[in-house]
Amino acid sequence: MLDGLEKFEFTDFTDHTSMGGSVASGTRQESHAEREILLVFQGSVNFFLAGRSFAASPGKAFFINSWVPHQLGYGNIDGNITHVWVHLHARRLFAMPYELTRGERLHSCGMWEFPAPMLEIIRQRWDQALTAHAELKNKLYGSIVRMLLEDIEFQTQSAPAEKRREDELINWVKNYISMNYGRNSSLAELEHLTGFNRRHLMRRFKSECSMTIGEYINCVRRGFASAAGKRLSQKEIAFQLGFKSPAAFWLWQKRDKEKSNW
Secondary structure, three states: OOOOHHHOEEEEEOOOOOOOOOOOOOOOEEOOOOEEEEEEEEOOEEEEEOOEEEEEOOOEEEEEOOOOOEEOOOOOOOOOEEEEEEEEOOOOEEEEEEEEEOOEEOOOOOOEEOOHHHHHHHHHHHHHHHOOOHHHHHHHHHHHHHHHHHHHHHHHHHOOHHHHHHHOHHHHHHHHHHHHOOOOOOHHHHHHHHOOOHHHHHHHHHHHHOOOHHHHHHHHHHHHHHHHOOOOOHHHHHHHOOOOOHHHHHHHHHHHHHHHOO
């Protein structure tokens, strides 16, 4: 993955454009407090960020700041793509690959979790880059990407993929739920994505996290709803949390508050 790092072109997004920006009809968008980095290794697609379309082609690195609206999902794509999404959450830094082969999504449960000190270093360098001149900005973003890729390479070489998949199964489930804010996180979907049956997932999750998968989803949704309350409409929040309508979201909130008062 480190091959060609010097060819990376860095673009950052800090414009908190309305979710109703000039995007293609039917394109779904999301916006959230957590920063993300999109690294493109293979395949070219048009991707909507901050209300505009950008060519996500090999060698591009997109630094997406908090609350910048961007395309959700990839739609119908024929061909091969390899993208890596890096997620900066409150206490976790992790990356997930998005791979398509001949238009078919590969569900490998691949994931890389990074040491806690890296999260703070990357935040600091990102903050510095936002106000830096062009040359320093590129050096700062380049140092972030190199740091991430070197650790990915180290993790990949230090343990077989199958062993990491089994050992990190529950962390993968937690990160998947967190980065999707509870969307598409039913037990049936998790079974399909991981290849493990729901009884195994439920038992291991409860053992390792001291809560059920459903309780964890509610925690994630609660945190997002609280952070997004003054930034997004109820309709936008409901959509990003995976509810079919604002009414369904309102009912969930009502029941969740009732449970917390028991």
